[in-house]
Amino acid sequence: MKIAKLKGAHDFVIEEKDRPEIGDEECLIRVKACGVCHSELDQWANTLENLEYPRYIGHEVAGEVIAVGDQVQDIKPDDRVAVWVDQRGYATEVAVEADRIFPIHDSVPFVEAMAEPLACTTNGVIKANIELADTVALVGTGFMGLILLQQIKLKGATRVIAIDIRDEILEVAEQLGADVTLNPGKENVEERIKEITAGKGVDAAFEVGGKQATLDLTAKIIRMEGKLIIFGYHPGLRKIEDLGYWNWMAFDIINAHFRDLGTILKGADIGIRLLNSGQIKMKPLITNTYPLEDIEAAFQAAQSKPEGFIKSVITFR
Ligand SMILES: [Zn+2]
The missing domain is CATH 3.40.50.720 (NAD(P)-binding Rossmann-like Domain)
Incomplete structure (x- = not known):
């Protein structure tokens, strides 16, 4: 699998790694989209004190379930989902605890299904x-x-x-x-x-x-x-x-800043349900998409906000 490693300021490299192993209560996700978050720009530019590098960032993930752990119920391979992860989202695959996974409707494109900002x-x-x-x-x-x-x-x-x-x-x-x-x-x-x-x-x-x-x-x-x-x-x-x-x-x-995981997951669940029902429209907000290889350009755009820019998303075939 491929994953973007942030080595330091403005310095992503794409690494080849083994597929993550999943535990009994986890699922393996084939990442289809990962949004670039405003809160990641400081890490990308290395403007916060005491941050260690390399780092594996990316937390606004949507994709398809590849495999499920032995204890996982109600989620199966090929399900379309939005997931809450705290890192490693700029990758072709990511392992996620089952309780952090939210099904998305067939009508919702992956690129619009971001659990963390909706939470x-x-x-x-x-x-x-x-x-x-x-x-x-x-x-x-x-x-x-x-x-x-x-x-x-x-x-x-x-x-x-x-x-x-x-x-x-x-x-x-x-x-x-x-x-x-x-x-x-x-x-x-x-x-x-x-x-x-x-x-x-x-x-x-x-x-x-x-x-x-x-x-x-x-x-x-x-x-x-x-x-x-x-x-x-x-x-x-x-x-x-x-x-x-x-x-x-x-x-x-x-x-309105939330740290408790239970609160975050509850918000994500409600937000994704509003998206699934069509009560929230994300399409006009997704202005800039990039393949993983162009992740630097995605962050540059998020920083400089060119005319019309609203959101960068990394997409995967
Ligand atoms: Zn975010």
Whole structure:
């Protein structure tokens, strides 16, 4: 089998290895697609401290079951599945515990079936407890924001406001149900939100961009006692610009980051069921696909975000 080994900064090589052995409660998966995650860019660029190399990354896997362990029930060879793995996903084959495997419908292409990001967005929307007729803002509408948008609509929000500095992404947000789109590079978002909400601010805002600027903007557009949901990927230092203001406004601060495996798997199960039923659309989000040999180019695109870019996925024949 082939697997991508990350040797150091911007240095993938494709290795030839033996097929992984599977335990009694594991399955062997023929990988058909593995999404490139924003959270992997730091490992690829070697910008985090104390990381050891080589590393085998890749965790957004979909594929076909090749073989099942003796104790595995309800999963059989040739089943089409999305799986949750924490590493080794950029490979032609991967071994996975059976309880981390989620069947996908025949109508769902492998390239759209990513359990891990769907687990994050599903759990985020559940934890935020979005309510009927809420007005909700998304500050940052890249790949994760565009999934959140659809799930927030499903929860019964009346108005979803998509905020991003890329106009072409805001167009996709509109196609997927955003009621209002705002570009902070071109207009005063705080003023526009005041107009839209009769001076109050939104009921809930998701900080998705993961940057200091998106965090600061999020806090400026929420109503008194509204919800501030910290969703974006936030490695390293972030500062709360004015904790006094957050306190005075009585924000309900929700940390939508999930570590417990049971929570993650439950979110993945719900997210994949929404995908299977057609209630979430992933097709418009998958903009860039690459064979394993071009994994460097896939990461370059995820880093530089060329015009129209939303998501890189490694695909396998
Ligand atoms: Zn991910």
